[in-house]
Amino acid sequence: MVKKKPTMRDVAREANVSPAAVWMAIHNKPGVASETSQRIWETISRLGYTVKSVSDDPVAHTVGLLIEKGSIPAIMDSFYGDVIRGFQSEAQRNGYHVNLVMYDRVHERLDLLRNGFTRSIAGLAVANDGDITPDMVIELKKTNLPVILIENHLDSEYIPCVLGDNFTAGYMATRYLLSLGHQDIAVLPGPEKYSSLVDRLRGCMAAMAEVGLLIPPEWLPKPLSGYPLKGYQQMKEIIALDRRPTAVVAISDKTAIGAMEAIREFGLQIPDDIAIASIDNIAESAYTRPSLTTVHVPKMEMGILAFQRLHHLITSKNDIPVKNIVYSELIVRESSGPARNLSLTGDRI
Amino acid sequence: MVKKKPTMRDVAREANVSPAAVWMAIHNKPGVASETSQRIWETISRLGYTVKSVSDDPVAHTVGLLIEKGSIPAIMDSFYGDVIRGFQSEAQRNGYHVNLVMYDRVHERLDLLRNGFTRSIAGLAVANDGDITPDMVIELKKTNLPVILIENHLDSEYIPCVLGDNFTAGYMATRYLLSLGHQDIAVLPGPEKYSSLVDRLRGCMAAMAEVGLLIPPEWLPKPLSGYPLKGYQQMKEIIALDRRPTAVVAISDKTAIGAMEAIREFGLQIPDDIAIASIDNIAESAYTRPSLTTVHVPKMEMGILAFQRLHHLITSKNDIPVKNIVYSELIVRESSGPARNLSLTGDRI
DNA sequence: TTATCGATTTGTTTAGTAAACACCTGAGGA
DNA sequence: TCCTCAGGTGTTTACTAAACAAATCGATAA
DSSP states (O other): OOOOOOOHHHHHHHTTSOHHHHHHHHTTOTTSOHHHHHHHHHHHHHHTOOOOOSOSOSGGGEEEEEEESTTSSTTTSTTHHHHHHHHHHHHHHTTOEEEEEEESSHHHHHHHHHTTGGGGOSEEEEEOOTTOOHHHHHHHHHTTOOEEEESOOOSSSOOOEEEEOHHHHHHHHHHHHHHTTOOOEEEEOOOTTOHHHHHHHHHHHHHHHHTTOOOOGGGSOOOOTTOSSHHHHHHHHHHTSSSOOSEEEESSHHHHHHHHHHHHHTTOOTTTTSEEEEEEOOGGGGSSSSOOEEEEOOHHHHHHHHHHHHHHHHHSOOOOOEEEEEOOEEEOOTTOOOOHHHHHHTOOO | OOOOOOOHHHHHHHTTSOHHHHHHHHTTOSSSOHHHHHHHHHHHHHHTOOOSSOTTOGGGGEEEEEEESTTSSTTTOHHHHHHHHHHHHHHHHTTOEEEEEEESSHHHHHHHHHTTGGGGOSEEEEEOOTTOOHHHHHHHHHTTOOEEEESOOOSSSOOOEEEEOHHHHHHHHHHHHHHTTOOOEEEEOOOTTOHHHHHHHHHHHHHHHHTTOOOOGGGSOOOOTTOSSHHHHHHHHHHTSSSOOSEEEESSHHHHHHHHHHHHHTTOOTTTTSEEEEEEOOGGGGSSSSOOEEEEOOHHHHHHHHHHHHHHHHHSOOOOOEEEEEOOEEEOOTTOOOOHHHHHHTOOO
């Protein structure tokens, strides 16, 4: 007896379900419980059943996800790792393939756009890219391809985007330090080309301004490009000053980790000498010594949302460009504490 | 033997189908053959079964739109008129009825929530209400009714909402005046209970802070409740001061119109003595003398979007709560001009 | 008398099937 | 060579069992 190619009905019999159930599992339509679906898929691979062309048109079920190589290895990166995971899983759930593309330089990306890459996908998500200029966005728009920006936005071009609540995050972190009695607060900003980091900084400034304070320029050191942990250099500059702040807001957890290193190296205590708070809540920040007070940004949810909105753009045209902003939450850990002189006297603001 | 009211299961047994089939026939969902459906309907009338939620289920196609009576007459109101128009037209396009409800006081709204109002609608939009407290939101959430907030948000409760880009609008207006060379800028804020107005103010503050400026407290007069054109009173306070600003940001066009009245009354020229910019771009602001420089907020689009998102919440549960923010645009008109002393010397910032 | 709780009824949704359907394919006959 | 028609394959429809949620109704307690 010769082995014949197994059919859908063979799989169904083997997995103790109906052919219809197998079909639904393959096309992940509603009507199969996830555990049943799992059993079916197991059976499929066991019998070596080859699924017919999942989609009539592969282009119609593929989306691009463009990301800087800078944050290599991006998949492992604490922030975009989560975003990518969310995006990809939501895409899969909807029967889409994700064409993940990383690039190094601007011209490389332009090449991509010109070399028919855009014609092999139904939509494109662009993750946090400081180098996306308005011209580039216009060029993208001209292709008529549905595009969504992640953690990036332009106020001159109205493009749908998915963002953390960066302004509120900056505001919350600063506001929290203020509420602990700190008045002398420094901020470690990021490169200006990243709109999300600029928004965070503005949130800090607004929180300060609300209680009648300005951040002195020497407590707002520009980041130097090229250093791996930018916060380290920035913090060293500040520590060297005559007058030191009692608290610091770092624009990202990574910056904070660098800054904490600098503070420790100088022989100061966190939070007693300098309190620190930041933004992101990447996985590491719970395990630093001391653990980091930070503002949680729902990274996985952002990925999911980015796909959902992109999907919507693909299937039903003409909607209103929206900034989709997900909520942030302050996570208080050990790196923040009351201002020293105030805590001793029991004063408060 | 006493006749009892027949139930869905009685009908099902009598018509030789499952209760689910009866249910589908009643709600004409796909999944029942027309002849089966006919038999079911026949049985229904034969047994005298009374269908609960009538015909095509009106509840499923009605949404509530809750709005303060304060902004009377709301339909005519320059801001919410547009929002309501957008919401209603989008609802109509989708076959929904809009149950527009205005109320006066907090307790009146609570009555609404308790008196089964929430059970007569499939979803609820709540327009800009400063009196929506977190408790109230929690109460709303408990009803499990899909809810969307318009021009209002809480950072403590994660509820989907549709907002203008208030922060950016405040930032843009202020930034523009700064770019004209003004340094002495006053801001006319709104009541703190309106989160959208607070956000606008924070945008102003951030723009100022970015160039190292704070708004002096005497140039930031709290609004007095009870006056019809709040800006009028606020501006009078400022004009009476020894040192007057060269420019003013009004938190809304209505405030600006009041402020312009006060400036004119005092015998000063706009924009030569005091420049003014604001936020909203209501219809009137193009026809004031001088016409008003303002930041456009796409009001109609907000209404459309609010319905779209609410519709989505109704039809597919479990999505991520998002702040949906529509883009703003600066509209330069006559009420803004360069700072007088600077324009004469040709200095610029 | 009025709340409160638990059990039961009633309506709704989910996860599944049987059977029909549409489409291809290939062997057999004119 | 062409037709055709049986049967295999994937897909869809019409329906159900069973779980679930919401409303209702008593009994009981406050």
